[in-house]
Amino acid sequence: MSSTLRFDGKVAIITGAGGGLGRSYALLFGSRGAKVVVNDLGGDTKGEGKSSRAADKVVEEIQNAGGIAVANYNSVEDGEKIVQTALDNFGRVDILVNNAGILRDRSFARISDTDWDLVQRVHLRGAFMVTRAAFPIMKKQKYGRIIMTSSTSGVYGNFGQANYSAAKLGLLGLSNTVAIEGYKYNVHCNTITPVSGTRMTEGVLPPEMFDELKPEFVAPLVLWLCHEDCEDSGGLYKAAGGWYGKFRWELTEGLVCQKSQEALVTPEEVRDNWEKIIDFKGAHHPASTYEDSALLAMALQGNRGNS
Numbered sequence: 662m663s664s665t666l667r668f669d670g671k672v673a674i675i676t677g678a679g680g681g682l683g684r685s686y687a688l689l690f691g692s693r694g695a696k697v698v699v700n701d702l703g704g705d706t707k708g709e710g711k712s713s714r715a716a717d718k719v720v721e722e723i724q725n726a727g728g729i730a731v732a733n734y735n736s737v738e739d740g741e742k743i744v745q746t747a748l749d750n751f752g753r754v755d756i757l758v759n760n761a762g763i764l765r766d767r768s769f770a771r772i773s774d775t776d777w778d779l780v781q782r783v784h785l786r787g788a789f790m791v792t793r794a795a796f797p798i799m800k801k802q803k804y805g806r807i808i809m810t811s812s813t814s815g816v817y818g819n820f821g822q823a824n825y826s827a828a829k830l831g832l833l834g835l836s837n838t839v840a841i842e843g844y845k846y847n848v849h850c851n852t853i854t855p856v857s858g859t860r861m862t863e864g865v866l867p868p869e870m871f872d873e874l875k876p877e878f879v880a881p882l883v884l885w886l887c888h889e890d891c892e893d894s895g896g897l898y899k900a901a902g903g904w905y906g907k908f909r910w911e912l913t914e915g916l917v918c919q920k921s922q923e924a925l926v927t928p929e930e931v932r933d934n935w936e937k938i939i940d941f942k943g944a945h946h947p948a949s950t951y952e953d954s955a956l957l958a959m960a961l962q963g964n965r966g967n968s
């Protein structure tokens with residue numbers, strides 16, 4: 662496995678690639694032979710305003726380094742137009758990195774309708790719109806690699822980010838189902854939770870971390886997940902400052918509290934068995950609803966055998 666990972670002949674769309682993480686993905690893809698659609702609306706972190714400058718600058722950087730790129734200035738909410746830019750200029754779409762994002766942080770009780778809606782529209786609906794436009798093309802050509810960008814704020818929650826957390830974990834659900842539906846067509850979909858010093862995290866990350874966690878450290882994970890040699894799909898990965906890892910679900914062995922087939926379970930029985938219900942000793946790691954259902958069936962069957 663010592664060969665260089667190349668993307669010659671492949672077309673990659675990177676949304677929100679006019680700065681931060683998206684820019685670093687676009688530059689690396691461009692340097693590895695991909696033809697890149699650099700999408701960016703060019704607004705501020707709150708989703709206000711727009712400008713073509715951000716995307717144009719990155720296209721220029723790729724071209725100056727000898728790569729091939731074209732700019733697109735649509736919002737991710739107009740997903741079809743972004744995909745059309747790839748088709749018009751390069752005739753195909755192989756890779757889609759859903760990266761565009763904004764923040765409208767407020768403590769939960771103070772979130773306005775606009776704060777909620779804009780964040781859902783850019784992150785969740787935006788990724789849906791671009792992916793829905795690209796997916797049939799990828800399915801038909803039996804090759805596609807899609808990335809969704811989640812966040813540890815979605816995985817764990819974060820004060821002041823209820824709107825963002827909800828959208829970011831929504832993206833994981835979207836990714837998991839796209840991965841299932843795309844797998845037999847060699848269309849893979851994975852999710853990342855990056856941590857990096859960008860304008861989005863300025864003043865949030867401590868200054869020394871801000872400088873250390875360069876976007877360039879996240880890009881290698883994205884490129885590997887998007888390469889044709891990478892077989893993984895439906896995963897959730899984390900990348901920060903040169904560290905890379907993977908998340909998975911953990912489900913306790915649990916306990917069947919039902920005493921006999923006819924009996925119902927009382928709240929007191931749940932309370933009295935709480936330690937066992939939440940005990941992670943001997944926990945399982947189901948990776949699909951099938952595995953989850955099989956574990957449940959086994960537990961219930963075991964109980965029937967005992968009663």
Ligand code: NAD
Nearest residue numbers: 677681682702703736737760761762812855856857859861
């Ligand atoms: P960033 O602000 O530098 O980049 C986001 C880009 O998206 C901007 O260039 C912006 O113009 C563009 N954008 C915003 N709305 C758009 C729209 N409607 N259509 C097209 N483009 C639009 O921030 P970043 O840190 O590079 O963030 C990239 C992604 O990574 C985001 O989805 C963010 O939520 C996610 N993320 C970042 C971190 C981090 O530590 N930086 C952590 C977790 C998740």
